[in-house]
Amino acid sequence: MTRATARVPGATSPRVTPRTGSTRAGRPAARGTTPRPDLRLVPATPVARSRSRAPRALRHPRAPFVLLVVAMLVGTTLGLLVLNTVIAVDSLKATQLRADNAARAQEVQRLEQQVVSGGTPAEIAAAAVAAGLVPAGPAAYLVIDPDGGSVLRGTPAPAGAPAVAEGGN
Numbered sequence: 001m002t003r004a005t006a007r008v009p010g011a012t013s014p015r016v017t018p019r020t021g022s023t024r025a026g027r028p029a030a031r032g033t034t035p036r037p038d039l040r041l042v043p044a045t046p047v048a049r050s051r052s053r054a055p056r057a058l059r060h061p062r063a064p065f066v067l068l069v070v071a072m073l074v075g076t077t078l079g080l081l082v083l084n085t086v087i088a089v090d091s092l093k094a095t096q097l098r099a100d101n102a103a104r105a106q107e108v109q110r111l112e113q114q115v116v117s118g119g120t121p122a123e124i125a126a127a128a129v130a131a132g133l134v135p136a137g138p139a140a141y142l143v144i145d146p147d148g149g150s151v152l153r154g155t156p157a158p159a160g161a162p163a164v165a166e167g168g169n
Contacts, residue, residue, distance in 0.1 A: 134159045 118127065125135075140154035 134161070 117123070128135075136159055137157040138154060140152060140156035143151045143153055145151065
């Protein structure tokens with residue numbers, strides 16, 4: 001109980017009469033003021049309450065704040081989990097791309113080495129014979145005169161028959 005409703009045992013409440021003539025300092029009261037009402041003690045008997053109880057949210061005003069904080073923690077945790085997962089997936093993709101780039105770089109290096117080693121005339125001739133090509137004979141040229149006529153220089157000859165590869169193709 002508060003002081004206003006406290007009951008002092010054995011004490012009776014004296015009737016207080018309103019002041020009308022003067023104030024504390026002995027000055028007369030201003031005109032047009034209304035007198036103060038009588039003060040009395042409130043009885044200490046409990047007031048009958050209805051059987052319905054207040055909703056839980058009204059009894060515990062901290063509950064919405066606690067729920068908000070818990071929801072924010074859960075949301076932050078889930079956000080970090082998703083962010084971490086996305087970063088891990090991107091890291092795996094980057095690792096795979098680096099491995100693919102290294103493999104392609106080795107392939108390019110192998111092909112460049114092949115070009116360098118296979119660029120000599122002897123290598124090219126050996127590769128041509130292996131592919132079934134035959135060396136060309138003497139070349140003939142067709143020369144066009146300024147008046148529009150043409151002259152054949154050299155004697156064209158057909159290429160020889162390809163050699164039969166050993167191994168029975």
